[in-house]
Amino acid sequence: xxxxxxxxxxxxxxxxxxxxxxxxxxxxxxxxxxxxxxxxxxxxxxxxxxxxxxxxxxxxxxxxxxxxxxxxxxxxxxxxxxxxxxxxxxxxxxxxxxxxxxxxxxxxxxxxxxxxxxxxxxxxxxxxxxxxxxxxxxxxxxxxxxxxxxxxxxxxxxxxxxxxxxxxxxxxxxxxxxxxxxxxxxxxxxxxxxxxxxxxxxxxxxxxxxxxxxxxxxxxxxxxxxxxxxxxxxxxxxxxxxxxxxxxxxxxxxxxxxxxxxxxxxxxxxxxxxxxxxxxxxxxxxxxxxxxxxxxxxxxxxxxxxxxxxxxxxxxxxxxxxxxxxxxxxxxxxxxxxxxxxxxxxxxxxxxxxxxxxxxxxxxxxxxxxxxxxxxxxxxxxxxxxxxxxxxxxxxxxxxxxxxxxxxxxxxxxxxxxxxxxxxxxxxxxxxxxxxxxxxxxxxxxxxxxxxxxxxxxxxxxxxxxxxxxxxxxxxxxxxxxxxxxxxxxxxxxxxxxxxxxxxxxxxxxxxxxxxxxxxxxxxxxxxxxxxxxxxxxxxxxxxxxxxxxxxxxxxxxxxxxxxxxxxxxxxxxxxxxxxxxxxxxxxxx
RNA sequence: GAUUCGUUAGCUCAGCCGGUAGAGCAUCUGCCUUUUAAGCAGAGGGUCCCGGGUUCGAGUCCCGGACGGAUCACCA
Numbered sequence: 001x002x003x004x005x006x007x008x009x010x011x012x013x014x015x016x017x018x019x020x021x022x023x024x025x026x027x028x029x030x031x032x033x034x035x036x037x038x039x040x041x042x043x044x045x046x047x048x049x050x051x052x053x054x055x056x057x058x059x060x061x062x063x064x065x066x067x068x069x070x071x072x073x074x075x076x077x078x079x080x081x082x083x084x085x086x087x088x089x090x091x092x093x094x095x096x097x098x099x100x101x102x103x104x105x106x107x108x109x110x111x112x113x114x115x116x117x118x119x120x121x122x123x124x125x126x127x128x129x130x131x132x133x134x135x136x137x138x139x140x141x142x143x144x145x146x147x148x149x150x151x152x153x154x155x156x157x158x159x160x161x162x163x164x165x166x167x168x169x170x171x172x173x174x175x176x177x178x179x180x181x182x183x184x185x186x187x188x189x190x191x192x193x194x195x196x197x198x199x200x201x202x203x204x205x206x207x208x209x210x211x212x213x214x215x216x217x218x219x220x221x222x223x224x225x226x227x228x229x230x231x232x233x234x235x236x237x238x239x240x241x242x243x244x245x246x247x248x249x250x251x252x253x254x255x256x257x258x259x260x261x262x263x264x265x266x267x268x269x270x271x272x273x274x275x276x277x278x279x280x281x282x283x284x285x286x287x288x289x290x291x292x293x294x295x296x297x298x299x300x301x302x303x304x305x306x307x308x309x310x311x312x313x314x315x316x317x318x319x320x321x322x323x324x325x326x327x328x329x330x331x332x333x334x335x336x337x338x339x340x341x342x343x344x345x346x347x348x349x350x351x352x353x354x355x356x357x358x359x360x361x362x363x364x365x366x367x368x369x370x371x372x373x374x375x376x377x378x379x380x381x382x383x384x385x386x387x388x389x390x391x392x393x394x395x396x397x398x399x400x401x402x403x404x405x406x407x408x409x410x411x412x413x414x415x416x417x418x419x420x421x422x423x424x425x426x427x428x429x430x431x432x433x434x435x436x437x438x439x440x441x442x443x444x445x446x447x448x449x450x451x452x453x454x455x456x457x458x459x460x461x462x463x464x465x466x467x468x469x470x471x472x473x474x475x476x477x478x479x480x481x482x483x484x485x486x487x488x489x490x491x492x493x494x495x496x497x498x499x500x501x502x503x504x505x506x507x508x509x510x511x512x513x514x515x516x517x518x519x520x521x522x523x524x525x526x527x528x529x530x531x532x533x534x535x536x537x538x539x540x541x542x543x544x545x546x547x548x549x550x551x552x553x554x555x556x557x558x559x560x561x562x563x564x565x566x567x568x569x570x571x572x573x574x575x576x577x578x579x580x581x582x583x584x585x586x587x588x589x590x
Numbered sequence: 591g592a593u594u595c596g597u598u599a600g601c602u603c604a605g606c607c608g609g610u611a612g613a614g615c616a617u618c619u620g621c622c623u624u625u626u627a628a629g630c631a632g633a634g635g636g637u638c639c640c641g642g643g644u645u646c647g648a649g650u651c652c653c654g655g656a657c658g659g660a661u662c663a664c665c666a
Contacts, residue, residue, distance in 0.1 A: 025635050026600050026617050081627090088623040105623065128616075141624045164601040165616050167627035174627050175602045175615055181658045182601095193601095237665070282665050283591085292666070437666070493666050507666095517657070 026162040033125040034158050044158035050133040052076050057097035063138050063146050070138035078131050101147040129159035166193045184514050203322050204498045210321040214314050220271030225260035233473040234258030237280040253279035259476045261298045266484045273297035286506035290515050293494040300485040304427045304443040307488040308404055312339050322501050330434050330503050333400050341402040349395045382461055384411025399432035414454040416442035441490035448480035535588050
């Protein structure tokens with residue numbers, strides 16, 4: 001340990017000067033404190049465990065009922081604020097459960113003659129953001145706040161960057177850390193300082209657990225299927241392409257897991273489900289992330305009517321277990337998840353919201369209706385796509401309360417069984433909530449001949465220019481030819497469901513690490529680069545500080561300007577080196 | 591991809607008609623033994639996103655670019 005500490009101090013000293021040119025004042029102060037901790041014989045990153053006996057939430061909730069239980073406790077967490085008043089101080093400590101106030105009194109923390117731990121370690125070497133462990137007893141201050149009176153303190157991790165300081169009074173936030181870019185890029189900071197963010201992600205996991213439990217209770221099997229697929233099937237979307245070196249073939253990141261799950265139904269499972277990451281190489285905005293989470297479930301010997309009841313029950317239970325109620329506020333609307341949900345056929349929905357009865361219409365007729373409704377169309381659109389456009393444009397936004405839209409045109413649903421009463425339609429439903437599609441389900445197509453014909457129809461659409469039409473998966477067709485029992489399947493966009501449950505209006509708020517354009521890292525020239533050009537070391541360290549961050553910028557500078565800047569820095573920083581002469585500078589730039 | 595708004599201290603933000611860059615919190619120094627977003631007093635801290643242009647002079651005006659937000663289009 002002693003040897004290691006020496007190495008650490010030597011490293012800090014050697015690099016301090018160079019780093020100090022790049023670091024903000026507050027970062028320099030923290031590195032200084034770090035060095036002082038080592039010098040005081042304290043390891044700021046101790047390896048051994050720190051035993052925690054309780055947490056902030058348990059203390060605040062249970063102290064008043066059972067004071068005796070909290071007379072010798074230890075907790076650990078991050079320092080979020082400090083109020084130092086001479087020989088006494090208050091600290092707000094945050095752990096995973098919440099926050100509590102700590103009270104430090106010099107003579108209680110340091111009962112002997114040596115007051116170093118309080119005067120130097122606590123007051124000088126610790127900062128907001130550091131992680132400490134404390135032992136002590138709980139009491140109530142004159143202001144009525146439950147507080148831990150600290151008798152022992154241990155440094156557990158020194159923080160080298162200043163946290164954004166968010167303060168709160170009566171529910172009002174001061175200096176909140178709100179910039180979405182910084183919040184998403186540095187989610188760890190967001191989670192530390194913005195309490196509500198943690199809640200969102202706890203709810204997300206609760207929702208997924210509720211669904212998983214529901215499926216398991218029904219005896220369905222959670223499975224895993226390939227993410228890398230030779231043929232990206234099961235949906236119409238643009239896939240990501242990658243390459244497998246050993247096989248020397250292209251592979252696609254999955255856009256859906258439908259075709260693999262159905263193979264498992266062929267294989268004899270009664271019910272299979274998977275929570276899966278899917279990937280689509282399309283635009284990004286507040287509703288779309290290139291990777292997103294989907295739940296798909298397939299159950300043998302069922303149809304879409306059964307699946308509607310099943311979905312309804314699952315959603316209702318998930319909402320209750322996640323939020324504690326069956327009502328959720330989203331924007332101006334209060335959404336009730338109380339069963340039963342409304343059910344409307346797609347053609348009735350279009351009739352209701354546009355006045356047009358499009359049942360049985362041909363492509364030309366549909367184009368005419370679109371024109372009358374002011375909906376743009378193009379040559380690549382077939383009947384299904386046209387009806388979908390009308391619905392999406394004129395109907396979908398109206399369904400705020402949970403509503404099942406049923407019986408979609410056959411052209412829109414190449415994997416779905418034809419409707420038992422009308423072969424132009426399919427046995428399909430989508431669940432609309434808050435004007436958005438949340439779930440999608442079929443009575444699955446298990447007729448291999450019909451399935452092949454539908455894929456071929458998709459290929460024809462693809463040749464017309466619809467670049468989202470499906471590929472033909474021959475192995476999937478072979479599986480169907482062995483015989484798949486009648487099956488119903490359903491998929492849910494988990495991210496969008498979580499958005500509803502947490503009242504968020506952008507998908508980035510429910511993804512821990514949403515996709516962002518990579519941060520641009522400026523390539524900075526280093527001291528040694530300038531030394532190589534013949535600049536003496538004592539000057540080289542100041543060149544970056546003078547504003548030359550690349551060798552190119554440095555080499556292009558006029559000698560007189562460079563000399564002025566450097567001599568300016570010499571004067572400002574009272575450097576103990578002789579002032580530069582113009583011919584010296586000219587020599588560097590050659 | 592289009593439109594639009596934004597980018598100034600560690601954080602949140604001012605900055606007027608173009609004239610030496612500001613506040614609060616945070617940081618540092620000193621004083622303070624129960625304070626409640628903020629004790630008191632003082633101090634330090636800036637590549638005003640980047641690059642051009644106009645100008646005697648640009649954080650400010652003009653052009654181009656980067657990144658981000660919002661809206662729209664495509665998609666789940």
